[in-house]
Amino acid sequence: MPYNNEYRGGRVAKRRAPQRDRDNDRPRNNKRPERNNDKQIDKQTVAPLGDFVIGRHPAVEALKSTEQTINKVWLQDGIHSDAISEVLALAKERGLVVQNAPKSKLDELSDGQNHQGVVLSIAAFEYAELDDLFAKAAAKDEAPFFLILDSIEDPHNLGSIMRTADAAGAHGIIIPKRRAVQLTATVAKTSTGAIEHVPVVRVTNLVNTVKELKERGLWIFGTDMNGTDYRRWDATGPVALIIGNEGRGVAPLLKQNVDEMLTIPMIGHVQSLNASVAASLLIYQGFNSRHKL
Structure with missing residues (x-):
């Protein structure tokens, strides 16, 4: 399920942005x-x-x-x-x-x-801590539902994913500090305000963070061309979903630490989805299994 500026799979991450250096005092x-x-x-x-x-x-x-x-x-x-x-x-x-x-x-x-x-x-967007995500889930008396974004590079994808995460009640996003888009004005605008409600955590090493999440009781799901049909995904209980980079998908080391891989079946001529679109499908499958009709 590769994606040209599009999607394969990944892990979710969370939020806030670096200062932008402008000197408006001098014309x-x-x-x-x-x-x-x-x-x-x-x-x-x-x-x-x-x-x-x-x-x-x-x-x-x-x-x-x-x-x-x-x-x-x-x-x-x-x-x-x-x-x-x-x-x-x-x-x-x-x-x-x-x-x-x-x-x-x-x-x-x-x-x-x-x-x-x-x-x-x-002021520059503030990033949350991992404990803040657990605290948000506990405050709602819900099992944690986190997104891990593995090196998402397009700010519009990050903003759109944040918007869906807020709509579906995800408790937060985890992003890497390097080689990935951070929280910026473009992300904020694309999120249409969701950036104010979805905490984002920046971490140095996603693999170590996944290991910590597993130690704290979360099941980790990734996305790939080969895996379980996402429509069978049961996201009840504490889970984290990894959304991969637009071109490379989920990094190999991250894949080694995933409990189960999910795939989105496609029968059309274009065998790829935009990263934020694929993320939305998966996030709402998680919502559906956690909020039964």
Whole structure:
């Protein structure tokens, strides 16, 4: 089940992102600074170092979160809508600085992404600890259901997987610190707010983490071209599901530590699925077995 920017299998991982280094105090290419209502945007009004949440829905989720530190709210001049009104109300509730700015300034902060007139300057995303995932499952009185992402490289795949994980009630994601996408503004936007609700753990060695999870009572399932039909997967009890890299699938050493491999049968001409699509099918099979009709 290989996947060109697509999917084979893997293990799940979890979340939060590195700081992004921007120096907005100095205009680039000797150009004059942007102006807002004929007033120069000086260094007091420039977004501080950190990362950004882009788009209306992700911004609302971030503003509602009690765990996310927000430095400033940037709004595009002349934008009015119910969503913008909600952003303003939530920002006022939290006593945050709201800065109106031209579209060009928000385009710069968001690297040209579709910001919908809203950008939040935030502290770098914080990553959770492995114990936090167990605590979340215990708080819900549920058996742990974790995702292990083995070197997922596309931020859109990570964001989509987080969105599905939140919808299906997964307790967290585990990701490697190296050779994999981390929590970024693109991941946050793609997750449409799920990044605020799904804890992400970064670990140095996935194999060692899997061994620890097994010692703590979890059954580990991976994905491969050869394995048990995923529709037979019974995910009741404490489990972790590994989703592999888009091109290489699950690493060989990880496969050696899996209790059972799962496969998604395909009868069409294209024998591959996008990583986030394959992950969604598997995650919801886990949901189905844990929440019977």
